[in-house]
Amino acid sequence: MTVADARVRVGWSLASAVVLALVMLPWATGHDGFPLSNYPMFAAARPQQLELAHVVGIDRDGVARPLAPRWLGTPEVMQAAQTARQAARNPAAAQQLCARVAAALAEAGEPIHSVEVRTDRYDVIAYWADGTVRAGRLHARCDVDGGERR
Amino acid sequence: MSPRHPLAPASARRLAALRIVLGLAAWIYVVVRLPHFIGVQRFAAWQFRPVGLASPLSTPLPMIAVVVLAIAAVLAGVAFVLGWRWRVSGPAFALLLLWNTSYRNSWGMVFHTENLMVLHIAVLGMAKAADAWSLDARGRSEPAPHTRYGAPIWLMGAITVATYVLAGVAKLQHSGFAWVTSDILRNHVAFDNLRKAELGDAYARLGVALVPQRSLFVALAGFALAMELLAPLALLQGRIARLWCVCAWAFHLGVFATMWIVFHYPMLGLAYASFVPLDGVLSRLAARVRGG
Numbered sequence: 539m540t541v542a543d544a545r546v547r548v549g550w551s552l553a554s555a556v557v558l559a560l561v562m563l564p565w566a567t568g569h570d571g572f573p574l575s576n577y578p579m580f581a582a583a584r585p586q587q588l589e590l591a592h593v594v595g596i597d598r599d600g601v602a603r604p605l606a607p608r609w610l611g612t613p614e615v616m617q618a619a620q621t622a623r624q625a626a627r628n629p630a631a632a633q634q635l636c637a638r639v640a641a642a643l644a645e646a647g648e649p650i651h652s653v654e655v656r657t658d659r660y661d662v663i664a665y666w667a668d669g670t671v672r673a674g675r676l677h678a679r680c681d682v683d684g685g686e687r688r
Numbered sequence: 689m690s691p692r693h694p695l696a697p698a699s700a701r702r703l704a705a706l707r708i709v710l711g712l713a714a715w716i717y718v719v720v721r722l723p724h725f726i727g728v729q730r731f732a733a734w735q736f737r738p739v740g741l742a743s744p745l746s747t748p749l750p751m752i753a754v755v756v757l758a759i760a761a762v763l764a765g766v767a768f769v770l771g772w773r774w775r776v777s778g779p780a781f782a783l784l785l786l787w788n789t790s791y792r793n794s795w796g797m798v799f800h801t802e803n804l805m806v807l808h809i810a811v812l813g814m815a816k817a818a819d820a821w822s823l824d825a826r827g828r829s830e831p832a833p834h835t836r837y838g839a840p841i842w843l844m845g846a847i848t849v850a851t852y853v854l855a856g857v858a859k860l861q862h863s864g865f866a867w868v869t870s871d872i873l874r875n876h877v878a879f880d881n882l883r884k885a886e887l888g889d890a891y892a893r894l895g896v897a898l899v900p901q902r903s904l905f906v907a908l909a910g911f912a913l914a915m916e917l918l919a920p921l922a923l924l925q926g927r928i929a930r931l932w933c934v935c936a937w938a939f940h941l942g943v944f945a946t947m948w949i950v951f952h953y954p955m956l957g958l959a960y961a962s963f964v965p966l967d968g969v970l971s972r973l974a975a976r977v978r979g980g
Contacts, residue, residue, distance in 0.1 A: 546836045547695050550843075554694055557807075557811070558843070558847070561850045561851070562853075565854055571739050571740065572740040573740060573803040576857075577851065577854050578858045579800060581855070583867075584872070590882075590886055613724065614724075615884055617796070617797045620735075620797040624735055628734075663878055
């Protein structure tokens, strides 16, 4: 083995050890970051009761339906969930999100009368058996034509 | 199969094949996701929670910087795949990919679907992955098999394995073996599909239909946890590695069928590419194309 070969071997041994130590570091720290993560997404038990912040559209007959993530400015459902969750914690942010979604719906001519940013409660097993939704909290409501109601 | 030990030699072509296939996949990902990489600027500044390379930032970047860095990633990706001016383009694409994905993940939600892709490209970027089948290697004779080509291939496989082990360990740390024996997985499926439905997104109708089958979810959870914790066996032996890759791929297929979650990198087999002699596959493909 030449000196150059030995250098390559030592170099890659060290590089591999450092990279693998970094990749495994979240095991010790419990940190869920990027691109190093402990991948906790399905690890913890989910409660059977769920409180979910989301944005719903109310049509002219008063029927509420969830609005797709694209109306919240993202194609990603998890990003939409996070956007709604963060807005639900802050009244000003909830109004801002509500107005932004309502403006987008108005511009697209969607048959939606008003928008609500709300948190609803569910039993995740019962929901799929009978569609049960429990009463929730309203954070913001706005008319799609731009007039804010609350 | 993947080199048997961390310093085993491999051919330059074997590593170059990974550069071409994984680099091309990452480049396509950047191009397809370009509107999203740039579109994050539409989010309100209060949503900015920087992670990864973006961590030092306290406020979002100006729009022009976001656009320039995203386009730079596209251009560097072309050079990466072609193996042109590798000493610059290899590390540059790896860094720009990490930057753009970090910035996109900095708006309140970390997407775990990109981690492995970014880590694999980083390993390729610091390796001599353009010593064959590249613009840089034109007119040069192909070097002999060497540790400098085998070591990064082994490292990529080890990183893949490590991410699955971490996921398995996280389950044990949070829930112990109750993760298998209780209703945890079943509730995850019911919970995740409900959340998608109530957030106006598509959900997995098969997963919803299976929610009443408690014992089925215990079996699925046992399979998933075993696959994750036994992943290191894939580094030991060829046949076991093949079996593990199939199991891991089937796991992601199951996640898609029951939760409508697409982990594109493993589902396309890219996560397991370092376990496969891709140079042979590409050679046969090229021969077939040349032969008409």
